[in-house]
Structure formats: structure tokens, C-alpha cells
Amino acid sequence: MARILMKGNEALSEAAIRAGLKAFYGYPITPQNEIPAYMAEHLPLRGGVYLQAESEVAAINMVYGAAGAGARVMTSSSSPGISLKQEGISYIAAAQLPCVIVNVVRNGPGLGGIQPAQGDYFQAVKGGGHGDYRLIVLAPGNVQEMADLTTLAFDLADKWRNPVMILSDGILGQMMEPVEFSENGTLQQLEKPWATTGAVGRKPNIVNTLDIIADKAEKNMQALLAKYDSIKAEEARWQEVGTEDADVILVGYGTSGRVARSAMEMARRQGLKVGLFRPITLWPFPEKRLQELAKSERTFLAVEMSAGQMIEDVRLAVNGVSPVYLSNRLGGMVPTPEDVLAKIHEIVEGRVS
Amino acid sequence: MQTVFQKPEALTDVQMHYCPGCTHGIIHRLVAEAIDSLGIREQAIGVASVGCSVFAYDYFNCDMQQAAHGRAPAVATGIKRVRPDNIVFTYQGDGDLASIGMAEIVHAAARSENITVIFVNNAIYGMTSGQMAPTTLLGQKTATSPRGRTAEEMGYPIKMCELLATLEGPAYLTRVSTHDSRHVLQAGRAIKKAFEMQQQKKGFALVEVLSTCSVNWGMTPVDALKWVEQNMVPYYPLGVYKDVTAKEGN
Amino acid sequence: MPRGEVIINSELCKECSLCVAACPQDVLAIGKTINSKGYHAVEAVAPERCTGCTLCAVMCPDVVLTIKRRSPERK
Numbered sequence: 131m132a133r134i135l136m137k138g139n140e141a142l143s144e145a146a147i148r149a150g151l152k153a154f155y156g157y158p159i160t161p162q163n164e165i166p167a168y169m170a171e172h173l174p175l176r177g178g179v180y181l182q183a184e185s186e187v188a189a190i191n192m193v194y195g196a197a198g199a200g201a202r203v204m205t206s207s208s209s210p211g212i213s214l215k216q217e218g219i220s221y222i223a224a225a226q227l228p229c230v231i232v233n234v235v236r237n238g239p240g241l242g243g244i245q246p247a248q249g250d251y252f253q254a255v256k257g258g259g260h261g262d263y264r265l266i267v268l269a270p271g272n273v274q275e276m277a278d279l280t281t282l283a284f285d286l287a288d289k290w291r292n293p294v295m296i297l298s299d300g301i302l303g304q305m306m307e308p309v310e311f312s313e314n315g316t317l318q319q320l321e322k323p324w325a326t327t328g329a330v331g332r333k334p335n336i337v338n339t340l341d342i343i344a345d346k347a348e349k350n351m352q353a354l355l356a357k358y359d360s361i362k363a364e365e366a367r368w369q370e371v372g373t374e375d376a377d378v379i380l381v382g383y384g385t386s387g388r389v390a391r392s393a394m395e396m397a398r399r400q401g402l403k404v405g406l407f408r409p410i411t412l413w414p415f416p417e418k419r420l421q422e423l424a425k426s427e428r429t430f431l432a433v434e435m436s437a438g439q440m441i442e443d444v445r446l447a448v449n450g451v452s453p454v455y456l457s458n459r460l461g462g463m464v465p466t467p468e469d470v471l472a473k474i475h476e477i478v479e480g481r482v483s
Numbered sequence: 484m485q486t487v488f489q490k491p492e493a494l495t496d497v498q499m500h501y502c503p504g505c506t507h508g509i510i511h512r513l514v515a516e517a518i519d520s521l522g523i524r525e526q527a528i529g530v531a532s533v534g535c536s537v538f539a540y541d542y543f544n545c546d547m548q549q550a551a552h553g554r555a556p557a558v559a560t561g562i563k564r565v566r567p568d569n570i571v572f573t574y575q576g577d578g579d580l581a582s583i584g585m586a587e588i589v590h591a592a593a594r595s596e597n598i599t600v601i602f603v604n605n606a607i608y609g610m611t612s613g614q615m616a617p618t619t620l621l622g623q624k625t626a627t628s629p630r631g632r633t634a635e636e637m638g639y640p641i642k643m644c645e646l647l648a649t650l651e652g653p654a655y656l657t658r659v660s661t662h663d664s665r666h667v668l669q670a671g672r673a674i675k676k677a678f679e680m681q682q683q684k685k686g687f688a689l690v691e692v693l694s695t696c697s698v699n700w701g702m703t704p705v706d707a708l709k710w711v712e713q714n715m716v717p718y719y720p721l722g723v724y725k726d727v728t729a730k731e732g733n
Numbered sequence: 734m735p736r737g738e739v740i741i742n743s744e745l746c747k748e749c750s751l752c753v754a755a756c757p758q759d760v761l762a763i764g765k766t767i768n769s770k771g772y773h774a775v776e777a778v779a780p781e782r783c784t785g786c787t788l789c790a791v792m793c794p795d796v797v798l799t800i801k802r803r804s805p806e807r808k
Contacts, residue, residue, distance in 0.1 A: 183560075184589075191587070194550070221551055328546055335546050
């Protein structure tokens, strides 16, 4: 298959359709409007359903319904719209339904701006909605990953009966890079005997999240947590470059990962031993590997477009063995490799605070 | 002797938890009777809402989904769009449909979503112990209108059939009552028609059923039926507000 | 012989009395026996008057009542 030049948001959308997307329910918000536009244009012509919902709240509840009925279904939005979806996401996680939710992050809080940011990490990874649940969170770092991780998202969602979030940002969504589409995902034909398809010759199926008897609810929660333990054991993904001999390891995902990569290469050209650790799954966070990389004479530098959210998970993983610092920008500003390189110099020259 | 009345197949054997005399029980049975008589139990997918009827998924003997408060029309839309040959219905109270779910019901109606909505209007929030609802009448005392609802403070009760009838989308809108056996039988016929509308792919169908809440209204079940007749019917007139299958001159 | 018969599932009855009020023949009344939920279940106190009209069952919220009816005799 040929490589074609495509915008990130459109590559994501194309990959979703090839993965057998049956329905897309969404609502306009900048900077993800290319996704509903692509879906409106293409999905109905390729066997799927497109519907613009009346709000992000309605859209996530449409996703719940379609997912419960056994269909591959997706929604996308950006930060304020993802906030609106939190109740619905909690319900989808509680009912253990598969679906894909795309967040093309913009700067917040509040209405904020439409520039890229990474301020929704806590919301994505630590909960966002109420109750004890987890989303599988994937962080693409280039347009090819916008496609590949979307295919993976549908497979993981079906495999684990869990919502999967693709945490992107405005730069990745808008940028154009060459992309090649793989064959369709592996789990498209997965049987879903639990789905509400009409009780023909069987007992009725019930998709429900109400769990009102406490001891039974506790047992159900324990089963859910056991599922999350299995996901943590099997699905953590990351990329590392130059970490073996590194004195400083940069940790960054998405656009920050790209900036960190450039900073790493600039530092190496100056003779500094700098490596890159790029998480690809933000949940499960690749903590085991980070733990292995932690040494007392090594320093970690988190690179984020936020006040510092992922850095807390780096600190947890590293567990006091190495110092951890932050290089960040806010308000929609994007860190430059020079910003990060300056911070590396502070660390290496013992001037860091 | 032949059996001329028995529990419908579309109701499970689970004993319903509703208060004594609550019309939810009657309405559940009418829905189940409609499903049985149309032979659609195996095609049906119901969406339970949040309110006293939250456990409806235990009472209807068909596939069921439990929706967040107010969102049942969106959940039903999500299901129907991917499973257009199934019969999808929602069962909602007045808080669920006319308060938190107002956007969802208006837009599902505007889209003429091919679903069937059973709207149980008893002018109060039952499950949460008797707060004011969008359909609570002026002067009616509730837990959050203890001196009686006033228009100045709390606005006017909302007439859903009339409101939705302003839209092009709906195919069938009707308001019925449960305050005596004649009206219960009429309600049963309206509910059956609302399901037939979906079978015939006519579009959005809603039946608003005037209902009681004897416990939170503070009266016996028999008196509660009279209260519906004397107080609710005058404000919420019974009748057909939209019917795309009605022929001219009928 | 009565035209109709009311079969009562006493365990499901919640003593709401809607059936008693609905019966045009005064067949039903709330009884003295308490069921396991603590309600006095309805009883057919004048079963000979039952016509099998089903209006009691129509009003019952708890599917307590099953109704049988004799077909009309042809002369």
C-alpha cells in the first residue's frame, strides 16, 4: 500500500473506518472538527453510520447505546467536550463496554484556547469521571501512530471490554506526514454474546451499571480491578532511544515527545549523554521499565505542555531513586528543543532548582 | 373456563418494587402487553432510565440497557442507528425526560428517531422522595416547593406533548391517563400504536401517561387516581397531538 | 355458576385496593390474612358475582390477578 500525505486527524479517521467502525457520534469543537467532517463524508459510504449529536453529552450516551448493542463505535472531542462526557465514560467503563474516545487536547482550564496542550493527562489517566475505573490511554507521537494506534484502540477495546482513549493534541491533529494504512485490525469479528441485539432464542442481555447491594458490588469491583491488573501486565507500550548510557533521560509523549527527541539529538551532538523515554500507553503507564532505568546518578526530565501532570507518574515510578525535573510550557505554548536543551544544561551543570 | 387475562410474557417473574398502587406497574404491563401482541419480544431492546423505574431492566423480559439520567433517548438513538431492525423503546419519568433530559428528547423527536418513548408523568420526583418536577402543577406542594409551586419563583409546568408537537419530526404524540380502567385500556391501545409506528418506520412516537405517586402526594392509591382526573387532566389535556397516519376527515 | 373467576396470587398483592374500587360487581375486598411482605392481600368475597370482565386485573399494578371466563352458552 502506498504512503500518502495526510493530516493527523484524517489519518486517525481513515484508520478507524478501516478497522470496521460502525458508528461515529460527535459534536463540533476546535481543534478536532476534521474528524466529524471526515466521518460525515466517508463513513456512510463505507457501511457505517454518522450522526452529529446535539451535544457531547448526547454523543457519549449514543456511544454507550451502540457499544452495548455490540457495534464498533467512536466519538471525538477536545478538552471541554471531554469534560462533558465524563459521566458517560464512567458508565461505559462500569458496564465494561468497548469504544474509542478521541481527545484532541487544547489548552485549559475553562474555555481556554484552541492551541495544543497536554493538560488533560490527569483527567484521562486518573479518572475524570466518578468511581474506580481506568481507561486504556494511547498517545500517538506522529501521523503514522495516529493511524496505527487507532487500529490498536479498537482491538484493545474489544479484547478487554473497556473504553480506550486516544490522547492527541492540536499539532498532531493538524500536521501532515506520510502514512501507510495496514490491513484491518485483528479482532473485528470478535463475538459479543453479551450485547443487546434482541433476545432471539436466548435469555435477555442486560447492559447495566447500577450495583446497589454493597457486598455484590464489591465483588464486581474486584473483578473489574483484576481486569485492570491484567491490562497493566500485558499492554504497556513505550519507545526508548539512547537510554542505556544516559545521564539524563527525557520523558515526554505526543508532541512533547517529538520536541524531546530533537533536544536529545542536539544534546548528543554536544557530547551530552541524553536519552529519550516516550510512553505510548499513558495507562497502563510503563512504570516497570522506568523503574528499571532509575539510578541514583541519573536524572529524569519530564517535558510537558501542562503544569506538570505526567511528571507525577514518573516520580511514582522512579520512587525517589533519581531526581525528576520539569521542562514545560503552558497556555498553548509549545516547548522548543532549545528550551529543553537549556534545562538539560542546568541539570548537567548542577544549576537546576 | 378460558383464561382471558394473565401476566404477559414480556414481563419477568421478578416482583416489582413500586409502592402499592403505583401506576408504573400498570404501565409496565401495558408495554409488555403491546410487545406480546405484536410478537416483538425477541426484537425489542428497552432503555431504562433513572427514577423509580430504574429497575425496569429486571421487569421487562427483553434485552435492556440502563441509561444515565435523562440520556435514554440518546442511548436509544445510538442503539437504533446500528440496529435499525430491532424495536427500541425508552421508559422515562418526568424528571428524566423533561428536566435533565430535555435536550435529548427534543432532539430525538426533531430527528424523528424511529423509537418509541413511554413518558410517565406524575408531576413529582418519586425515587428521590418527592421533589418538584418540571411537570409539578402550580400550587402543588412538594419537598422543594413546600409552600406550593409559584410561577414567580419556579416558573410554569411544561406540557411535553404540546412542546414536541411544534416539531416536524414526531410521527405520533399522544397523552393518555391511568385514572380509571377505561383510560388504562385506552392507554394500552395508544402504547401499542406507538410500537406499531416503529414497526412501520413512521418515525418518533411518544406516549405521555398521566400517572400517580400516592406516597409523595400523601394520599391513598384510590384517591391519587382521582387527583389525576381532577387536577392533572385539566392542565394536561388528553388526546392525540400528532399522528402522521391519521387520514383527513377521520 | 359465575361467569368469571379471579385467581389471586396473594404473595404479590400490596393492598393498594385499586382492584376493589374497579370491580363493578363488588366481588373483591381486602382480606384479613397478611402475606410475607406484610400486606393484607385482596380476596374474592363474592366470587359468585364475577362476570370475568377483567377490570380488576386491568387496574392491578402488580399482576396479582389472573382472570378466567366461561364462554357464552349457545342455546
